[in-house]
Amino acid sequence: xxxxxxxxxxxxxxxxxxxxxxxxxxxxxxxxxxxxxxxxxxxxxxxxxxxxxxxxxxxxxxxxxxxxxxxxxxxxxxxxxxxxxxxxxxxxxxxxxxxxxxxxxxxxxxxx
Amino acid sequence: xxxxxxxxxxxxxxxxxxxxxxxxxxxxxxxxxxxxxxxxxxxxxxxxxxxxxxxxxxxxxxxxxxxxxxxxxxxxxxxxxxxxxxxxxxxxxxxxxxxxxxxxxxxxxxxxxx
Numbered sequence: 001x002x003x004x005x006x007x008x009x010x011x012x013x014x015x016x017x018x019x020x021x022x023x024x025x026x027x028x029x030x031x032x033x034x035x036x037x038x039x040x041x042x043x044x045x046x047x048x049x050x051x052x053x054x055x056x057x058x059x060x061x062x063x064x065x066x067x068x069x070x071x072x073x074x075x076x077x078x079x080x081x082x083x084x085x086x087x088x089x090x091x092x093x094x095x096x097x098x099x100x101x102x103x104x105x106x107x108x109x110x111x112x
Numbered sequence: 113x114x115x116x117x118x119x120x121x122x123x124x125x126x127x128x129x130x131x132x133x134x135x136x137x138x139x140x141x142x143x144x145x146x147x148x149x150x151x152x153x154x155x156x157x158x159x160x161x162x163x164x165x166x167x168x169x170x171x172x173x174x175x176x177x178x179x180x181x182x183x184x185x186x187x188x189x190x191x192x193x194x195x196x197x198x199x200x201x202x203x204x205x206x207x208x209x210x211x212x213x214x215x216x217x218x219x220x221x222x223x224x225x226x
Binding site (some may be wrong): 086102105 | 115116145147155157160204215216
């Protein structure tokens with residue numbers, strides 16, 4: 001069974017401080033991992049995926065297979081980063097089709 | 113290109129009733145997934161449909177069911193509503209549903225069971 005754990009429900013940081021949103025996963029194969037973000041009153045949307053190895057809005061995430069983690073990081077938090085962040089894993093579902101499992105989410109609050 | 117559209121946006125139902133929620137995916141997308149979002153549980157996967165067939169199913173009771181039509185539009189039905197079914201129900205579509213493609217979410221339907 002695949003599982004995604006986001007241990008923090010709420011993370012408060014000051015503007016300009018570094019941010020690290022934690023995500024740990026459990027999956028026996030090679031997972032595809034994503035971070036989704038939901039800004040206030042907006043739809044849930046993709047922020048980044050590990051396969052792209054890209055930096056979006058200053059955020060990066062590295063897949064660490066040894067620690068089964070995919071933490072989201074940003075060196076300097078901005079007020080507009082305040083949002084709900086979900087880590088997601090895509091892995092084997094029934095019948096060989098991939099299934100996406102989301103974590104419970106972490107609310108990031110950037111204090112001015 | 114129009115985004116994922118969910119109707120209705122808000123719904124209030126009484127315990128024991130049933131409800132049907134609708135999702136119109138982005139044009140050309142054949143995969144539709146449904147999620148239940150609650151403050152305590154986060155996003156929980158309900159099921160996924162692709163070309164009118166249910167491909168994956170989450171751990172929800174049989175009261176939760178869905179279907180997909182030939183035009184990829186999907187409906188979700190909850191029968192014998194319980195207070196605990198109150199949640200935001202999100203629909204997401206993707207072109208093929210393979211795991212490494214982006215899922216596009218709708219605004220959701222806020223269901224309140226009283």
